[in-house]
Amino acid sequence: MSVLRRNNVHVEGSGTPMIFVHGFGCDQHMWRLLAPRFADRYKVILVDLVGNGNSDLSAFDFDKYATLHGYADDICEILDEVAPGEPAIHVGHSVSAMIGALANVKCPERFAAQIMVGPSPCYVNDGEYFGGFERSDILALLETLESNYLGWSSNMAPVIMGAPDKPELAAELTNSFCRTDPEIAKHFARVTFLSDHRADLPKLQAPTLILQCSDDVIAPVAVGEYMHRVLPRSTLRIIENVGHCPHLSAPSASVAAMEEFLAAR
Template identity: 70%
Template sequence: MNLQQRNKIHVAGSGPATLFFAHGFGCDQNMWRLLEPEYRKRYKTVVFDLVGSGGSDLSAFDRDKYATLSGHAEDVAEIVQAYREGPAVFVGHSVSAMIGVLADRAHPGLFAAHAMVGPSPCYINDGDYIGGFERADIDSLLNTLESNYLGWSSTFAPAIMGAPEQPELGVELTNSFCRTDPEIAKHFARVTFLSDLRPAIANLQTPSLILQCDDDLIAPVEVGQYMHRVMPNSMLRIIENVGHCPHLSRPGASSDAIDAFLSQHGL
């Protein structure tokens, strides 16, 4: 099985660097449709689906390999090594931002920069660390997801999307969740929401943009502030947006932040 088929890879554009766009939980590469086209005018762009999501080859899904986010990180490293031209910039939404960090840690020098959209290294509150959820909240969320995935998706997806003035985006995310194989989604949700990647981001030297929304159910502002403190070469940009998907609900503000970051680092 080749990489293109496994991850349904699409390549466009050309330029001095290659931008790799990776989607979040329950999503696919289509979630970048309002952002990526602006970058293919200036860069080579690569969009893809994580194994188990979107149009990826579901036969490649292995519960053991993807029992941690490191399995996806190895896939990302393979994709970047195969498709990059010039410096590689990883644009990761939500959990994919952390997948990019793991790929970076496993392969130093793989990326010239990270643009993290709504990232979170740990969703569970822990002492002074504010992740946004108590462990009991996450357990309840996962139990509901296990027992009634479609019902959970219909309730939770609009809350994740936010964007109250654009209800069609909540419908879109719900449909995206519902298209995902329920068993794979349940597995990926448990891996995602129970991960603690705080050790992985600590002292990460690769230049990184932390793009946060000021009203995000999944990744509160305190998460971005924490990441900015522990990542010495990071830039924190908070934009006005309700929800966890600013690349859809506020694509202009998102691209402005990414452009400023890329310019600052000569990319």
């Protein structure tokens, strides 16, 4: 099976590779306000995670994707195919920030830097660690998602998106969730929200930008501060924004933070 077909890969521009990887229930269209800003200087690579967007659904394997490592393997394969021998900048939103970190740890020679938008290594509170949710909250969320996926999508999308002054973005995210195969979405949600990759963070040696929103119920500022303390070569930038998707609701501020980080490299 072609890697490019499997992940619906699109490439534009030339220069240092910059791969954009979307979050849960989304697809590469979510990068439309950011990716074009870099296509004049970078080789922009857009992908859909298997099971999302226009990826090849027949490639979805419940065993392979039972952990985030399966998705991380795909990212390494994509870069081997479209940018052999060229270390890439990985831009990952939400769960894909951790997918990028895992890919980086597995094949460090393939990456020059990581840009993490709204990342979280663990969503569950654990002792002094504040991930934003009690385990019972996550289990209740997953139970609701599994019993009524479309209803969950309609209720959760506005909370995740935030941006109360831009209701069209919440509607877009709802529609994106609803286009995703429910069985795949349920599986991916469980893998996402119950994952714990705190132990992997110290292994990541690449320069990393942690881009957090000032008011994000999914990835609170405390999570970004924790990651900044633990990641060996990290930069933390807080954007004044409500919600979990600053690449859509605050694209100019997101680009400015990314440009500053890239210029410092």
